[in-house]
Amino acid sequence: MRPGQRDAAHDITPADAARLVDAGEAVLLDVREDDEWAAGHATAATHVPLGRLRADSVPAGSTVVAVCRSGARSDQAAVALRGTGFDARNLTGGMNAWKQAGLPVLRDDGRPGEVI
Secondary structure, X not given: OOOOOOOXXXXXXXXXXXXXXHOOOEEEEEOOOHHHHHHOEOOOXXXXXXXXXXXXXXXXXXXXXXXXXXXXXXXXXXXXXXXOOOEEXXXXXXXXXXXXXXXXXXXXXXXXXXXX
């Protein structure tokens, strides 16, 4: 695979990601910036911006589903995590696809959020 080329074999749909997270089989890792997270995020997500991501930021032994706004930054995160031994997937279409799938996007205070 060339640098910058996406690895579609490790992509996962929002519905499949939500099922894994709900079953406790995966961790949803939001790698967007602080302002994007504050505007709205998946309720079960853990927030670690891509620029601060380290292998010890993520629970060991868990499948990681990385998410950003559209899927580009989260693909970088998933590739990096796989390089350190994680089973890491990229959420296809990012938070835009999550919201379009009808999955909840909320602010920390529980109010409806938005994807920016």
